[in-house]
Amino acid sequence: MLLRLLRIIWVITRFRLDTLIPLERLPWVLRTLLRLSPLRLVPIGERSRGARLRLALESLGPIFVKFGQMLSTRRDLLPEDIADELKRLQDQVPPFPSDQALAVVEDELGMTVALAFARFDADPMASASIAQVHGARLHTGEEVVVKIIRPTIERIMRQDMALMYRFAQFLALVPEARRLRPVEVVRDYESTLFDELDLHKEAANTSQLKRNFKNSPLLYVPAIHWELTRQRVMVQERIYGIPVADMAALEAQETDLKKLAERGVELFFTQVFRDNFFHADMHPGNIFVTRGKPHDPQYIAIDCGIVGSLTREDQDYLARNLLAFFHQDYYEVAALHIESGWVGENTRANEFAAAIRTVCEPILEKPLKDISFGQVLLGLFQTARRFDMEVQPQLVLLQKTLLNIEGLGRQLYPDLDLWTTAKPFLEQWMKERAGALGFWESLKRQAPELTRRMPELPVLAHQALSQMDQEKRQRRHQGEALGGIRRQLALEGRRGRRLRLGLLLLALALAWQPLAQWAAGQPWPALAAAIIGLALLAWH
């Protein structure tokens, strides 16, 4: 640990990462310390601040490289020049030796490799910072891939994460850096990183995605071999699709690229709105296209380590905002945020709408084919943050996925009109949400809570009625001074009675079962008193 810390200090010195912190904004103690530190004797060199940060992360190893890659997508937090540089980060990690791979497999499966597989390829097909993939064949003759977690990665991860936390805590002391929420960012990273360590989770996500798209023309997901899957080993059906970035191969089989690009958008919105379960690591390396179906192109997805799902509120937020944007109704966007408490209730809708307009108008000015949903959402999050809205990590994950999907779609078919492809999805979803189906769904969801609160309903109904009466009396009092309002009051009185009766009936209907049980155990006088009480309540 100490050695690792010393190495990090050395890297910070060598790449003069201290220059990323604006000295003038530091508390005076830190400022003085840094001014006097021998660090400043090391020349900065000609490289930009982004390039120095990138090189520093690369020299600190795969966990830091992955962290940098994750940061590069947080354009809502980082300056553009740094985000651009971090995007260039590559994790070039050498594969681990095949005898170590075999040892992990045998240890996890509790049997020899020869017993589990008819063939196991010693040379890996791919090797990344956390896992390595080998080809193999089962005794049934089926070709599979075996994904194996790097043997020492967990220990390195724990060490590096502990250091990253320390560093984030230090950064949080600097007022300017606190805005970047360093500790939260590291915590987010930690949870996705450790999720990737457990291949059981990835396998479960894969199975779920497969079930969601069973028999779908949009997506094929290779099957998991559960009997050979453990926490550090996952065995999956091998696929032979065309990598989605291989334009030459897609064109050679005359793939309908327009359809493929549109299906990408459709796939994304189906995952987000129909299933509320989306693959959140949609980079081109994880997406393939089925061979031999050029006019009915189907995607294949692998690597479901990171998935996302939204709360119903966030789903609602997303759909309503995207539609409002689509209609360029910034005031509606602002009102939505205030109404649902996403930004402080003292926010002025006008000011907020103006701020959103400033960010989004230049984006929406472009021709449809150049508009990016992801950019629009990013602009919204950046603005909302200025108005003290806490953007949920799952929404950020979604926004990143959306940017990926758009990038992918436009690369396949540059004229892809995302809005037109997505609009029917959003509108259909809003219709279902607002219509009878949505009401039924929400009733089903709330049923347990309603049953729990049923016995309280008569009391709650009585409280509501008393309050209505009190308000009516107050208004009548004011109304006497204003003569002409009487007729209005009479009308309201009738409406009030109807409402009261309705409420009482509803309360009785909902509380019927517990009331009947209670009544069965009561002596006559108590029951009679209860009936008289209810009658008075209705008449009052």
Ligand SMILES: Nc1ncnc2c1ncn2[C@@H]1O[C@H](COP(=O)(O)OP(=O)(O)OP(=O)(O)O)[C@@H](O)[C@H]1O
């Ligand atoms: N089911 C499969 N069939 C064929 N090839 C596969 C399959 N699964 C993985 N691969 C190959 O192995 C590579 C790495 O797989 P995967 O993305 O699952 O690993 P990873 O360690 O998470 O990599 P990364 O971090 O780069 O996404 C893929 O790009 C693909 O070439």
